[in-house]
Amino acid sequence: MASVSAAQIKWRPPEWMRETSAIARFAESAGIARDDYASLHGWSISRPGEFWSHLWDFAAIVGEKGGAAYVPDALAPMTGARFFPEASLNIVETLLREEDETGIAVVETDETGASREVSRAELRAAVARCAAGLRAAGVVAGDRVGVILPNRLECLVTFLASLAIGAVWTSCSPDFGTAAILDRIGQVRPRVLIAQPQVRYAGKPVDISGPLSQVAAMMAGLERLVLVGPGEVETDLAVTAWEDFGTHAPLAYARLPFDAPAYILYSSGTTGAPKAIVHRAGGVLLQKVKEHLLHNDVRPGDRFLWYTNTAWMMYHWVVGVLACRATLVLYDGAPVLKGKDGLDCDPLWREVERQRLTHLGISPRYLAAVAEAGYRPGRRRDLSSLRWLLSAGSPVAASQYDWIYEAVKPDLGFASISGGTEIMGCFLLGSPLHPVRRGKLSARALGLAVNVFDERGAPVLERPGELVCTEPFPSMPLTFWGEDGDERYRKTYFEPRPEIWTHGDHAELHVDGSAVIHGRSDSTLNPGGVRIGTADIYNVCDKIAGIEDCVVFGRPLGDDEEIVLCVKMQEGRDLDASLAATIRNDLRRQCSPRHVPAAIYAVGAIPYTVNGKRVETAVRAVATGREVKNLGSIANAACLGEYETLSSREAL
Structure with a gap:
């Protein structure tokens, strides 16, 4: 069992935050102790009708709730269950409720x-x-x-x-x-x-x-x-x-x-045409309100900016703060600018100071860029208003937690959150009741029966496995758009385990309630039959001087596979035998001998989707002579050409 060290706790919510939080009041209103998250979560998944109905009332959702809040289906427990079948509502009535006509709803910057x-x-x-x-x-x-x-x-x-x-x-x-x-x-x-x-x-x-x-x-x-x-x-x-x-x-x-x-939102589409995911109105409203009000500690008058484009699910998600009577801060443009003296990492932190932001949302890739540039926002800007920093898009490295609490501020709640476009929300996230543990996501989301299954289909703790959800929740997609949409939807999430949502993440749950995401299951490495998450390798490489970016994949080797690491070097730096040795030594020491790549190559660019995610599956495909079905989903698809010839090059 992994040890739980107090030194791994980076932050604890202050008493005033816990006591005045909406999640504490919500628990108390449900007859549960204000700080007993385990009981609150247990109730939320064992009594879904009671939980979601109580949330509707607590959050003052505008509309007609109707009779039963939850109608189970014995034959199809996940896909057949119904929430609020008699309800009628409009999302915007709750987002724009007419309680304060003069308050600031939006800041555009x-x-x-x-x-x-x-x-x-x-x-x-x-x-x-x-x-x-x-x-x-x-x-x-x-x-x-x-x-x-x-x-x-x-x-x-x-x-x-x-x-x-x-x-x-x-x-x-x-x-x-x-x-x-x-x-x-x-x-x-x-x-x-x-x-x-x-x-x-x-x-x-x-x-x-x-x-x-x-x-x-x-x-x-x-x-x-x-x-x-x-x-x-x-x-x-x-x-x-x-x-x-x-x-x-x-x-x-x-x-x-x-x-x-x-x-309707869309999957990344790197293995075929993007899936057009149709979301149901009531489900996404309840999910977003639950996460902002209870988990993200969004309060009336707060100001929330998430750096996102308008296609990513985080745009749809962050709009939900309007239901909490908070101010939504929109940011258009690049978060890091190139100036005559180098990179300007100030724009988002300037807005924290200027707009008195209480919540800022970013990505691990952005954090890495800012840290690499040597920028320390806590020394440059007044961040006293900032209560919460949040991150999504990929796993946050343990070392990035250190940077946050050294370079941003020590009295800050941090939440690494993980979910997906498919559920318009999070399976794992934070809360004002939970401490922040180095390298860990803080808690399983209320109302979602999140678990990790091993290869037997048994739930496990302290061991990596498949992230699943075993009980229905209202923001599951309505369908996929187009012909055979229901069938394609069920095949995507329920074919591996009938009537159990299999999300596609390689994850690990801990006895203290925290979790780690090791990477996407479809890009999980498997040398010698041992499954390894790509995020573990990225987290180590991100800390090695001279490496700007990297991508890793498994290359077939007989009946086995070998790990191949491709690195993009910073300007003026070269990949040589000494650096390759450093990479291997660091991976062996910080992860395991299984994580050590058999081949390391220097490349000119790393492919990303138009939504800003690494495309390991496309790299593996072209490197092994297979076709990438949807190049239109890759923002810089031209760079894939150099991966086609990797096998003919000499590796370090």
Whole structure:
């Protein structure tokens, strides 16, 4: 059994936070001791109807709850269960509840430092106008509205307006190419597309009017194009300027069933066409409110910024803070800028100080870049308002916890969170009741029966296995869009273990309730029959001087496989025998002899998806002579060419 050392605890929530937190009040209101998380979690998964119904009331969800909160299905315990089958609601009624017309709902800011504040009344008026424009364009409940917009106010308004009238909202980021957009939004045939032809990123203007012209010409079912800002798009479609779209009108909400579709997100798509995941309105609302109110300690008046593009699930997720009467801070642009004196890592931390942020969300890759640049935000900026730092996208290395508490601030709650686009939420995350343990995710999410199964299908502690969820929860997808959507959905998550959600993460649960994510199961290494998570190798390499980035995969070797590590070196640094020896020694010492790569190569670039995730599966495919089925999902697909010839090169 792994030892639990007090030295591994980086932070404990102060008493005032625990006592005044919503999660403590929620537990007490359910008849459970305020600090007894184990009992609270046990109740939340053993009595799902009681838990989710109590959450509805506690969070003051707007709508008609109806009778039974949970209807089980003995024949299909996961896929057949129903939550709130008699309920009717609209997500936006809860997000824009009319309690404080003058309070600031949104702050829009960007890499240039420009900023504007929008009150709740102003946001509601903008949403009402856009909703009127959508209705005038013929959009009705169930129709799709697509957007290709940066993370600015206009995107948020389209999100809220579409949901307000019962339409289904779906998005791509402006940095997606034509093929990537058509592979995603093109699947669902939107009636209206709202796009911005000219954007700015990393200090440079970017004109995407050409790709938008191609998209408009090739997207089936599209009737109208709405353009935000300057720029022209060549199209035969009806085109409306954003400022002319809609008229002033009262904001009316279409109350729909709990399971009505709300928005569509997309899988990474590196092994085929991206899966179009349809999310149910009531499920995602309850999931987001639960996580922000109870787990993320979001309070009225807080200010929350998550650095994200508008295609990633974190955009949809962070909008949920509006339901907590907090201020949503939107940031458009690059988080790190190139200046004449090197990298400028200040933009996000500038906003912490300027906007008095209480919550900041980032990624491990961003943390690594800032740390590598030698930037220490706690010395450069006033971060006294910041209570929580959160991270998602990939596992956070143990050494990054050290950096956070040394370089940012010691009195800070940190939550590494892990879930997915598929559930619009988290399986593992933090809370104001839990300490932060070095290298660990703090707790299993309320309402989700998270476990780790070994190869026998038995639950295990202190050993890696498959992350699963054994009981239903309301934010499971409604379906996948398109032909045989239900069948494809069930095959993806329930084929390995019938009626048990298998998420695809290689994980480990600990006796103290914390957890570790070792990497994606489809990229798990298996030398000598021993499963190894790729994250373990990345965490070690991230600390080695001279390495800018890396990717690791398993290369077939007879009936076995060998570990291959490809490293991108920092400018002015070379991979040599000495560095290769350092890499191997560090992996052997910090992980195990099984983690030591058989071959190490220097490469010019590491492939990432358009959503910013390493693509180990694509690297393995091209390196072993197989085809990558969907290059449009890879942001820098051209770099895969050098991986095709790895086997002919001499490795270190």
